[in-house]
Amino acid sequence: MNMIGTKWVFRNKMDEQGIIVRNKARLVAKGYNQEEGIDCDETYAPVARIEAVRLLLAYAYLSGFKLFQMDVKSAFLNGFINAKYMSLNNPDLKTTNCLDMFTNLRRLSMDLNKLLGNGMKD
Amino acid sequence: MDKTLFIKNSENDIILVQVYVDNIIFGSTNELLCQEFVLDMQGEFEMSMMGELNYFLGLQIKQLQNGTNVGLWYLNEVTLNLKGYSYSDFVGCKLDRKSTSGTCHLLGASLISWNSKKQACVALSTTEAKYIAIGSCCAQICWLKQQLSNFGLKVTEVPLFCDNTSAINLTKHPVHHSRTKHIEIRHHFIREQVSNGICEIKFIESEKQLADFLTKPLAKDKFNYLRTELGILDYSNIA
Numbered sequence: 001m002n003m004i005g006t007k008w009v010f011r012n013k014m015d016e017q018g019i020i021v022r023n024k025a026r027l028v029a030k031g032y033n034q035e036e037g038i039d040c041d042e043t044y045a046p047v048a049r050i051e052a053v054r055l056l057l058a059y060a061y062l063s064g065f066k067l068f069q070m071d072v073k074s075a076f077l078n079g080f081i082n083a084k085y086m087s088l089n090n091p092d093l094k095t096t097n098c099l100d101m102f103t104n105l106r107r108l109s110m111d112l113n114k115l116l117g118n119g120m121k122d
Numbered sequence: 123m124d125k126t127l128f129i130k131n132s133e134n135d136i137i138l139v140q141v142y143v144d145n146i147i148f149g150s151t152n153e154l155l156c157q158e159f160v161l162d163m164q165g166e167f168e169m170s171m172m173g174e175l176n177y178f179l180g181l182q183i184k185q186l187q188n189g190t191n192v193g194l195w196y197l198n199e200v201t202l203n204l205k206g207y208s209y210s211d212f213v214g215c216k217l218d219r220k221s222t223s224g225t226c227h228l229l230g231a232s233l234i235s236w237n238s239k240k241q242a243c244v245a246l247s248t249t250e251a252k253y254i255a256i257g258s259c260c261a262q263i264c265w266l267k268q269q270l271s272n273f274g275l276k277v278t279e280v281p282l283f284c285d286n287t288s289a290i291n292l293t294k295h296p297v298h299h300s301r302t303k304h305i306e307i308r309h310h311f312i313r314e315q316v317s318n319g320i321c322e323i324k325f326i327e328s329e330k331q332l333a334d335f336l337t338k339p340l341a342k343d344k345f346n347y348l349r350t351e352l353g354i355l356d357y358s359n360i361a
Contacts, residue, residue, distance in 0.1 A: 044125065045143065046125065046126050046141050046142070046143060047126065047142060047143060048124070048126040048127070048140050048141060048142045049124075051234060051235035051262075051265075051266070052124060052126065052127065052140060052269060053140060053142070053147070054232075054233075054234045054235065055229065055234050055235075055266060055269055055270070056138060056140050056147065056149075056273075057196065057232075058196055058229045058230065058232035058234055059138075059202075059229065059270070059273050059275070060138075060149045061196045061232065062201075062202050062229065062230050062232070063151070063202070065149050065150060065151050066149055066153075066156075066174060066175075067147055067148065067149035067174070067175040068147070068148055068149065068156060068160075068171075068172075068173065068174055068175060069145070069146065069147050069148075069172040069173070069174070069175045070145075070146045070148070070160070070163065070169050070170065070171050070172055071144060071145055071146070071169065071170045071172055072144040072145075072146070072167050072168070072169055073144075073167070073168040073169065073170055
Protein backbone atom coordinates (compact mmCIF):
# COMPACT_ATOMS: atom_id res chain seq x y z
CA MET A 1 0.00 0.00 0.00
CA ASN A 2 1.39 3.34 -0.97
CA MET A 3 0.96 6.46 1.04
CA ILE A 4 -0.66 9.10 -1.06
CA GLY A 5 1.09 12.40 -0.84
CA THR A 6 -0.51 15.76 -1.27
CA LYS A 7 0.45 18.98 -2.87
CA TRP A 8 -0.85 22.50 -2.75
CA VAL A 9 -1.63 24.10 -6.07
CA PHE A 10 -1.94 27.87 -6.13
CA ARG A 11 -3.40 29.61 -9.09
CA ASN A 12 -4.34 33.17 -9.86
CA LYS A 13 -7.51 33.73 -11.83
CA MET A 14 -7.42 36.70 -14.12
CA ASP A 15 -10.11 38.68 -15.87
CA GLU A 16 -10.06 39.78 -19.51
CA GLN A 17 -7.60 42.58 -18.85
CA GLY A 18 -5.18 40.26 -17.11
CA ILE A 19 -5.82 41.69 -13.68
CA ILE A 20 -5.81 39.12 -10.92
CA VAL A 21 -9.31 38.83 -9.54
CA ARG A 22 -9.12 35.70 -7.44
CA ASN A 23 -6.48 33.55 -5.78
CA LYS A 24 -7.25 29.90 -5.71
CA ALA A 25 -5.72 27.25 -3.52
CA ARG A 26 -6.34 23.60 -3.97
CA LEU A 27 -5.03 20.57 -2.13
CA VAL A 28 -4.50 17.78 -4.58
CA ALA A 29 -3.56 14.15 -4.07
CA LYS A 30 -0.65 12.58 -5.80
CA GLY A 31 -2.81 9.82 -7.11
CA TYR A 32 -0.12 8.65 -9.48
CA ASN A 33 1.50 6.83 -6.59
CA GLN A 34 -1.28 4.33 -6.61
CA GLU A 35 -0.84 1.08 -8.39
CA GLU A 36 -3.61 -0.89 -9.94
CA GLY A 37 -4.21 -4.16 -8.13
CA ILE A 38 -2.53 -2.93 -4.97
CA ASP A 39 -4.21 0.33 -4.05
CA CYS A 40 -7.25 0.21 -6.25
CA ASP A 41 -9.19 -2.13 -8.45
CA GLU A 42 -10.53 -1.46 -11.86
CA THR A 43 -11.15 2.21 -12.51
CA TYR A 44 -13.21 3.99 -15.09
CA ALA A 45 -14.57 7.43 -15.77
CA PRO A 46 -18.30 7.82 -16.28
CA VAL A 47 -18.05 9.47 -19.67
CA ALA A 48 -20.93 9.01 -22.04
CA ARG A 49 -20.39 8.66 -25.75
CA ILE A 50 -21.65 11.67 -27.64
CA GLU A 51 -23.73 9.33 -29.80
CA ALA A 52 -25.44 8.08 -26.66
CA VAL A 53 -26.37 11.64 -25.78
CA ARG A 54 -27.68 12.32 -29.26
CA LEU A 55 -29.59 9.06 -29.25
CA LEU A 56 -31.26 10.03 -25.99
CA LEU A 57 -32.10 13.45 -27.40
CA ALA A 58 -33.67 11.96 -30.50
CA TYR A 59 -35.52 9.31 -28.53
CA ALA A 60 -36.88 11.81 -26.02
CA TYR A 61 -38.00 14.03 -28.83
CA LEU A 62 -39.71 11.28 -30.76
CA SER A 63 -41.48 9.81 -27.77
CA GLY A 64 -42.42 13.26 -26.58
CA PHE A 65 -40.99 13.69 -23.11
CA LYS A 66 -39.03 16.58 -21.73
CA LEU A 67 -35.40 16.38 -20.82
CA PHE A 68 -33.87 18.16 -17.87
CA GLN A 69 -30.32 18.76 -16.91
CA MET A 70 -28.46 19.00 -13.64
CA ASP A 71 -24.93 19.39 -12.55
CA VAL A 72 -23.07 18.06 -9.51
CA LYS A 73 -21.14 20.85 -7.86
CA SER A 74 -17.46 20.03 -8.15
CA ALA A 75 -17.57 16.45 -9.30
CA PHE A 76 -15.30 14.80 -6.77
CA LEU A 77 -16.07 16.55 -3.53
CA ASN A 78 -19.17 14.52 -2.91
CA GLY A 79 -19.67 11.12 -1.43
CA PHE A 80 -18.14 9.71 1.72
CA ILE A 81 -15.18 7.41 1.82
CA ASN A 82 -16.09 4.29 3.73
CA ALA A 83 -12.65 3.10 4.67
CA LYS A 84 -10.26 5.09 6.81
CA TYR A 85 -7.76 6.98 4.78
CA MET A 86 -4.65 8.76 5.80
CA SER A 87 -2.79 11.05 3.56
CA LEU A 88 0.71 12.35 3.96
CA ASN A 89 0.84 16.07 4.39
CA ASN A 90 2.95 18.22 2.24
CA PRO A 91 6.50 18.54 3.58
CA ASP A 92 6.36 22.24 2.65
CA LEU A 93 4.03 22.84 5.54
CA LYS A 94 5.93 23.52 8.72
CA THR A 95 4.61 20.97 11.13
CA THR A 96 5.52 20.76 14.78
CA ASN A 97 3.52 17.78 15.89
CA CYS A 98 4.08 14.36 14.45
CA LEU A 99 0.34 13.84 14.13
CA ASP A 100 0.03 16.91 11.98
CA MET A 101 1.93 15.05 9.35
CA PHE A 102 -1.26 13.28 8.43
CA THR A 103 -4.65 14.42 7.41
CA ASN A 104 -7.52 12.17 8.19
CA LEU A 105 -9.65 12.03 5.12
CA ARG A 106 -13.34 11.77 5.45
CA ARG A 107 -14.92 13.93 2.87
CA LEU A 108 -12.19 14.87 0.53
CA SER A 109 -11.53 14.08 -3.03
CA MET A 110 -8.20 12.50 -2.36
CA ASP A 111 -8.77 8.98 -3.46
CA LEU A 112 -10.59 9.39 -6.71
CA ASN A 113 -10.52 5.73 -7.50
CA LYS A 114 -12.26 4.66 -4.34
CA LEU A 115 -14.62 7.58 -4.50
CA LEU A 116 -15.75 6.74 -7.98
CA GLY A 117 -16.23 3.16 -6.89
CA ASN A 118 -18.27 3.99 -3.84
CA GLY A 119 -20.05 7.21 -4.50
CA MET A 120 -21.00 7.17 -8.11
CA LYS A 121 -22.33 3.67 -8.54
CA ASP A 122 -26.08 3.51 -8.52
CA MET B 123 -24.16 -2.33 -21.25
CA ASP B 124 -23.59 1.40 -21.06
CA LYS B 125 -22.25 2.29 -17.63
CA THR B 126 -23.28 5.91 -17.97
CA LEU B 127 -26.94 5.19 -18.56
CA PHE B 128 -29.25 4.61 -15.62
CA ILE B 129 -32.79 3.41 -16.04
CA LYS B 130 -35.69 3.01 -13.68
CA ASN B 131 -38.93 1.41 -14.69
CA SER B 132 -42.07 1.87 -12.68
CA GLU B 133 -45.21 0.35 -14.13
CA ASN B 134 -45.56 1.84 -17.59
CA ASP B 135 -43.22 4.73 -17.06
CA ILE B 136 -39.50 4.93 -17.45
CA ILE B 137 -36.88 7.40 -16.35
CA LEU B 138 -33.62 7.64 -18.24
CA VAL B 139 -30.55 9.25 -16.74
CA GLN B 140 -27.45 9.81 -18.78
CA VAL B 141 -24.35 10.80 -16.86
CA TYR B 142 -21.35 12.62 -18.25
CA VAL B 143 -18.92 12.94 -15.30
CA ASP B 144 -20.73 15.59 -13.26
CA ASN B 145 -23.28 16.55 -15.87
CA ILE B 146 -26.55 14.73 -15.93
CA ILE B 147 -29.38 14.76 -18.41
CA PHE B 148 -32.55 12.98 -17.58
CA GLY B 149 -36.07 12.64 -18.81
CA SER B 150 -39.11 10.58 -18.06
CA THR B 151 -42.43 9.68 -19.54
CA ASN B 152 -43.87 10.70 -16.20
CA GLU B 153 -43.09 14.13 -14.76
CA LEU B 154 -43.42 12.80 -11.20
CA LEU B 155 -40.48 10.47 -11.63
CA CYS B 156 -38.36 13.44 -12.66
CA GLN B 157 -39.32 15.42 -9.58
CA GLU B 158 -38.61 12.43 -7.37
CA PHE B 159 -35.20 12.00 -8.97
CA VAL B 160 -34.34 15.68 -8.49
CA LEU B 161 -35.19 15.50 -4.79
CA ASP B 162 -33.17 12.32 -4.35
CA MET B 163 -30.14 13.80 -6.01
CA GLN B 164 -30.34 17.06 -4.13
CA GLY B 165 -30.53 15.13 -0.88
CA GLU B 166 -27.43 13.16 -1.71
CA PHE B 167 -25.21 15.66 -3.48
CA GLU B 168 -24.86 19.35 -3.76
CA MET B 169 -26.52 19.95 -7.07
CA SER B 170 -27.28 22.87 -9.25
CA MET B 171 -30.46 22.27 -11.13
CA MET B 172 -30.04 23.72 -14.54
CA GLY B 173 -33.63 23.23 -15.61
CA GLU B 174 -34.78 22.20 -19.04
CA LEU B 175 -32.09 20.97 -21.32
CA ASN B 176 -30.86 23.64 -23.66
CA TYR B 177 -27.12 23.38 -23.68
CA PHE B 178 -25.11 20.28 -23.04
CA LEU B 179 -21.42 19.70 -23.71
CA GLY B 180 -21.44 22.27 -26.45
CA LEU B 181 -24.18 20.41 -28.29
CA GLN B 182 -25.96 23.64 -29.03
CA ILE B 183 -23.61 25.40 -31.33
CA LYS B 184 -25.29 28.35 -32.80
CA GLN B 185 -23.04 30.11 -35.21
CA LEU B 186 -20.69 28.93 -37.87
CA GLN B 187 -17.83 31.02 -39.15
CA ASN B 188 -19.49 32.03 -42.38
CA GLY B 189 -22.21 33.76 -40.42
CA THR B 190 -25.04 31.43 -41.31
CA ASN B 191 -27.06 29.67 -38.66
CA VAL B 192 -26.67 26.06 -39.61
CA GLY B 193 -27.31 23.36 -37.07
CA LEU B 194 -28.50 19.83 -36.59
CA TRP B 195 -32.24 19.76 -36.18
CA TYR B 196 -34.43 17.03 -34.88
CA LEU B 197 -37.61 17.60 -36.81
CA ASN B 198 -41.03 16.31 -36.11
CA GLU B 199 -41.44 12.77 -37.26
CA VAL B 200 -43.38 10.11 -35.46
CA THR B 201 -41.69 6.99 -36.73
CA LEU B 202 -39.14 5.47 -34.39
CA ASN B 203 -37.14 3.44 -36.83
CA LEU B 204 -33.43 3.11 -36.96
CA LYS B 205 -31.61 3.28 -40.28
CA GLY B 206 -28.00 2.95 -41.25
CA TYR B 207 -26.22 4.22 -44.33
CA SER B 208 -22.86 2.93 -45.38
CA TYR B 209 -20.64 4.20 -48.11
CA SER B 210 -17.03 3.94 -49.04
CA ASP B 211 -14.77 5.31 -51.72
CA PHE B 212 -12.13 3.20 -53.38
CA VAL B 213 -8.45 3.92 -52.87
CA GLY B 214 -9.10 7.36 -51.45
CA CYS B 215 -5.65 7.72 -49.98
CA LYS B 216 -2.97 8.23 -52.60
CA LEU B 217 -0.17 7.31 -50.25
CA ASP B 218 -1.08 3.90 -48.92
CA ARG B 219 -4.01 3.12 -51.23
CA LYS B 220 -6.45 2.53 -48.46
CA SER B 221 -10.13 3.33 -48.82
CA THR B 222 -12.31 5.47 -46.59
CA SER B 223 -15.54 4.29 -44.95
CA GLY B 224 -18.38 6.68 -44.30
CA THR B 225 -21.36 5.65 -42.21
CA CYS B 226 -24.28 7.46 -40.67
CA HIS B 227 -27.27 6.42 -38.60
CA LEU B 228 -30.69 7.98 -38.25
CA LEU B 229 -33.47 7.45 -35.76
CA GLY B 230 -36.59 8.55 -37.57
CA ALA B 231 -35.32 11.61 -39.38
CA SER B 232 -32.80 12.53 -36.69
CA LEU B 233 -29.15 12.07 -37.38
CA ILE B 234 -27.58 10.33 -34.41
CA SER B 235 -24.14 9.18 -35.29
CA TRP B 236 -21.77 9.46 -38.18
CA ASN B 237 -18.30 8.32 -38.91
CA SER B 238 -15.69 8.89 -41.58
CA LYS B 239 -12.58 6.82 -41.21
CA LYS B 240 -9.83 5.43 -43.33
CA GLN B 241 -9.99 1.68 -43.40
CA ALA B 242 -7.37 -0.31 -41.59
CA CYS B 243 -6.40 -2.48 -44.54
CA VAL B 244 -6.08 -2.13 -48.27
CA ALA B 245 -9.13 -3.21 -50.25
CA LEU B 246 -8.59 -4.90 -53.59
CA SER B 247 -11.94 -4.02 -55.09
CA THR B 248 -14.80 -1.57 -54.57
CA THR B 249 -16.89 -4.49 -53.37
CA GLU B 250 -14.38 -5.25 -50.69
CA ALA B 251 -14.12 -1.60 -49.64
CA LYS B 252 -17.91 -1.33 -49.34
CA TYR B 253 -18.05 -4.63 -47.55
CA ILE B 254 -15.66 -3.37 -44.89
CA ALA B 255 -17.73 -0.19 -44.55
CA ILE B 256 -20.91 -2.22 -44.07
CA GLY B 257 -19.12 -4.12 -41.32
CA SER B 258 -18.31 -1.00 -39.30
CA CYS B 259 -21.78 0.41 -39.95
CA CYS B 260 -23.29 -2.81 -38.63
CA ALA B 261 -21.13 -2.75 -35.50
CA GLN B 262 -22.48 0.69 -34.68
CA ILE B 263 -26.04 -0.53 -35.32
CA CYS B 264 -25.50 -3.32 -32.80
CA TRP B 265 -24.54 -0.76 -30.18
CA LEU B 266 -27.38 1.62 -31.01
CA LYS B 267 -29.82 -1.26 -30.88
CA GLN B 268 -28.64 -2.26 -27.45
CA GLN B 269 -28.89 1.31 -26.23
CA LEU B 270 -32.43 1.61 -27.59
CA SER B 271 -33.44 -1.64 -25.95
CA ASN B 272 -32.23 -0.10 -22.67
CA PHE B 273 -34.61 2.75 -23.37
CA GLY B 274 -37.35 0.16 -23.65
CA LEU B 275 -37.60 0.27 -27.41
CA LYS B 276 -37.35 -2.94 -29.37
CA VAL B 277 -36.14 -2.55 -32.90
CA THR B 278 -36.29 -5.49 -35.25
CA GLU B 279 -34.22 -5.83 -38.40
CA VAL B 280 -32.49 -2.55 -38.98
CA PRO B 281 -32.21 -1.54 -42.63
CA LEU B 282 -28.66 -0.80 -43.66
CA PHE B 283 -28.41 0.97 -46.99
CA CYS B 284 -25.57 0.27 -49.34
CA ASP B 285 -25.18 1.20 -53.00
CA ASN B 286 -23.16 -1.77 -54.11
CA THR B 287 -25.14 -4.86 -55.07
CA SER B 288 -22.25 -7.27 -55.11
CA ALA B 289 -21.28 -6.28 -51.58
CA ILE B 290 -24.90 -6.84 -50.54
CA ASN B 291 -24.93 -10.27 -52.18
CA LEU B 292 -21.70 -11.12 -50.48
CA THR B 293 -23.35 -10.55 -47.09
CA LYS B 294 -26.17 -12.92 -47.96
CA HIS B 295 -24.50 -15.80 -49.71
CA PRO B 296 -21.32 -17.16 -48.28
CA VAL B 297 -19.72 -17.81 -51.64
CA HIS B 298 -16.01 -17.82 -52.05
CA HIS B 299 -14.43 -17.04 -55.31
CA SER B 300 -11.09 -15.79 -56.45
CA ARG B 301 -11.83 -12.06 -56.03
CA THR B 302 -13.19 -12.29 -52.50
CA LYS B 303 -11.59 -15.23 -50.80
CA HIS B 304 -8.89 -13.10 -49.21
CA ILE B 305 -11.34 -10.83 -47.38
CA GLU B 306 -10.49 -11.13 -43.75
CA ILE B 307 -12.56 -13.13 -41.35
CA ARG B 308 -13.40 -10.14 -39.19
CA HIS B 309 -15.24 -8.51 -42.05
CA HIS B 310 -17.42 -11.57 -42.23
CA PHE B 311 -18.81 -10.46 -38.91
CA ILE B 312 -21.46 -8.74 -40.98
CA ARG B 313 -22.60 -12.06 -42.43
CA GLU B 314 -23.33 -13.41 -39.00
CA GLN B 315 -25.27 -10.29 -38.04
CA VAL B 316 -27.37 -10.55 -41.19
CA SER B 317 -28.17 -14.21 -40.64
CA ASN B 318 -29.06 -13.44 -37.01
CA GLY B 319 -31.47 -10.78 -38.19
CA ILE B 320 -29.71 -7.86 -36.51
CA CYS B 321 -29.77 -5.86 -39.69
CA GLU B 322 -30.96 -6.18 -43.21
CA ILE B 323 -28.82 -4.88 -46.04
CA LYS B 324 -30.78 -2.98 -48.64
CA PHE B 325 -29.87 -1.43 -51.91
CA ILE B 326 -30.09 2.31 -52.39
CA GLU B 327 -29.32 4.42 -55.45
CA SER B 328 -26.15 6.46 -55.19
CA GLU B 329 -28.19 9.67 -55.48
CA LYS B 330 -30.04 8.89 -52.26
CA GLN B 331 -27.02 7.58 -50.39
CA LEU B 332 -26.85 9.90 -47.39
CA ALA B 333 -23.37 8.82 -46.34
CA ASP B 334 -21.95 9.91 -49.68
CA PHE B 335 -20.50 13.19 -48.45
CA LEU B 336 -18.50 11.52 -45.68
CA THR B 337 -15.80 10.22 -47.96
CA LYS B 338 -15.23 12.87 -50.60
CA PRO B 339 -15.91 16.47 -51.53
CA LEU B 340 -19.13 16.92 -53.48
CA ALA B 341 -20.62 19.47 -55.83
CA LYS B 342 -22.47 22.25 -54.05
CA ASP B 343 -25.98 21.17 -55.07
CA LYS B 344 -25.52 17.58 -54.03
CA PHE B 345 -23.85 18.59 -50.78
CA ASN B 346 -26.70 20.94 -49.89
CA TYR B 347 -29.24 18.28 -50.78
CA LEU B 348 -27.62 15.66 -48.54
CA ARG B 349 -27.17 18.18 -45.77
CA THR B 350 -30.87 18.99 -45.79
CA GLU B 351 -31.78 15.30 -45.91
CA LEU B 352 -29.72 14.69 -42.79
CA GLY B 353 -31.49 17.47 -40.92
CA ILE B 354 -28.64 19.95 -40.94
CA LEU B 355 -30.71 23.01 -41.61
CA ASP B 356 -30.43 26.73 -41.73
CA TYR B 357 -31.92 28.24 -38.62
CA SER B 358 -33.38 31.21 -40.47
CA ASN B 359 -35.35 28.90 -42.77
CA ILE B 360 -37.16 27.32 -39.86
CA ALA B 361 -37.84 30.10 -37.43
